[in-house]
Amino acid sequence: MKIQKTLFSDKEIAVGKIVPIVKKKIVFKSYSQAQDFLLPKSLHEFVEPGHIARLISEIIDEMNIDHIIETYQGGGTSAFNPRMLLKDWILGFVNKIYSCRMLAKELRENLTFIWISGNQKPDFRTLNNFRLRLRDDIKSVFKQIVQYGIQEGIIEGKDVFIDHTKRSANANRHKVVWKKQVGNQSRKIDEELDKLFDHIDKINADEEKVFGNKDLPEQERKGFDKEKIKKIVEKINKELKDKKISREQAREEKKKLNRAIELLDRRVVYEQKKEILNNRNSYSKTDNDAVAMLMKDKLTVRPAYNEGIAVEKGFVLNYEVSNKVSDSVNFVPLMEGTISNLDRLPENANADAAYGNEENWSFLQKHGIKNFLKYGLYRKEKSKKWKAEKLRFDDFIYDKEKDEFICKNNERLSLVDKFEEITRTGYVRAINKYQAPEGVCINCPFRALCTKSRARTIELSWKGELLKQQARANLESEKGKELRKRRGNEIESVFGDGKLNKNKDRYLLRGLSKVNIEAGLYYISHNVRKIQIFLSQKAQTPN
DSSP, X not given: OEEEEOSSSSOEEEEOOOOOOOOOOOOOOOOOTTOOOSSOOOGGGGSOTXXXXXXXXXXXXXXXXXXXXXXXXXXXXXXXXXXXXXXXXXXXXXXXXXXXXXXXXXXHHOHHHHHHTTTOOOOHHHHHHHHHHGGGTHHHHHHHHHHHHHHTTSOOSOEEEEEEEEEEOSSOTTOEEEHHHHHHHHHHHHHHHHHHHHHHHHHOTTHHHHHTTOOTTTTHHHHXXXXXXXXXXXXXXXXXXXXXXXXXXXXXXXXXXXHHHHHHHHHHHHHHHHHHHTTOSEEESSSTTOEEEEOTTSSOEEEEEEEEEEEETTEEEEEEEESOOOSGGGHHHHHHHHHHHHTSOOSEEEEOTTSXXXXXXXXXXXXXXXXXXXXXXXXXXXXXXXXXXXXXXXXXXXXXXXXXXXXXXXXXXXXXXXXXXXXXXXXEEEEEEEEOOTTTTTTOTTHHHHOSSSSOEEEEOHHHHHHHHHHHHHHHSHHHHHHHHHHIIIIIHHHHIIIIISOOSBOSSOSHHHHHHHHHHHHHHHHHHHHHHHHHHHHHSOX
């Protein structure tokens, strides 16, 4: 061991033998972008077995797409194969590519897309035109995917879960036309036009020649046109030339006539807005089919569509996109499509309180599907505090023989009227009205909890009450509890996956028919992913 003094002191320290560090030789793999192959590689080698692109190709190759082929007219230059284009779009949606331009880029650069397209490179216009061609056929393609899931044993079509979500439209949230606003503006225009036409009637000395025999102003509001105003302007100019009126009077009269022309033009615009609105409360200027809806955060209102799905085991059995805000009115079309896609009736239907009403319960009863639809007061009925707040329907005793209700004060409510209610969808509810004798409720000790009127009334649909009792019993059963536990994972996860993982929180296309195509392609890709997961798990499971 060597002894060495330190630099700035007389202390000595022991220094060991220094071993030199030997650097190892670095070896890199051979790299050359100009590498030639003895034989050209097949595109199949770039897509590994079990890749989802192979599954998509297999499913579409076996699919019947005659309904799509029939949309081609023939003649002219050769067209791209519709099977290839359909595969491109589904693979694109699987990979979160929803734009035709981005899809065209992937078909040029991505080996998986190059493989599935057979190295063909349709441009974005061709891809977009094919997507629009699916307008009437996307549901048929979707149904065949559902049938594939049934054949593979992925779904049974037994327990169906229903729900809707509001998905934003591709529209400016600040450019919304409201029905109430259109009505108010139209009324103000009509009122001002009435006054102007009344004034025109007074200044028109030769009414029969200009207006015919129409009564002003009401009839002229529709029949009045700019040519008639021009004749009146000519008349005013002639009177000014003949010095029958002053220049100031002529200027004032022309000002009112020009205002009438402006209002007539505005009135045409508002009539067009009424036509677009139809029975809706609003629409977007940038997407006329979209409706202003309250979003999931319960704060934001923006143009959107109401998207509903029917699900089993995370597999989407049917989808419907509507511009009707209410979830309940979209239930029947969604279930009808589910039955059609399954080619059989499901056993049970489960949904939250937004769907529980007589019309939807009647639909399930008619088709023999067990009813697990909640209703609005299902949770509140379990609260003792809620029950104690006032006397409700269940607090009255029904006398079936006399068709009367007996209240807590032993007074009888007799049947006084029968009538029908027609819902927005055309469903007819038969309503019975029961009422206590006039004045008996005034001195009743239970009046504060029962009614504020002079006589308590009860209006109900007996069919609706019977179906409600069935729903309550089903929900409280063991099967009902099982379905309630499963519902969140079964259906909410599908919406969550789309909005959070797949960047599908809004539509890219505009118009209800195009939005339905976009939703169809997305849910086809969703089901294909579910099929791949199932098949890979099945392959890993030992026999």
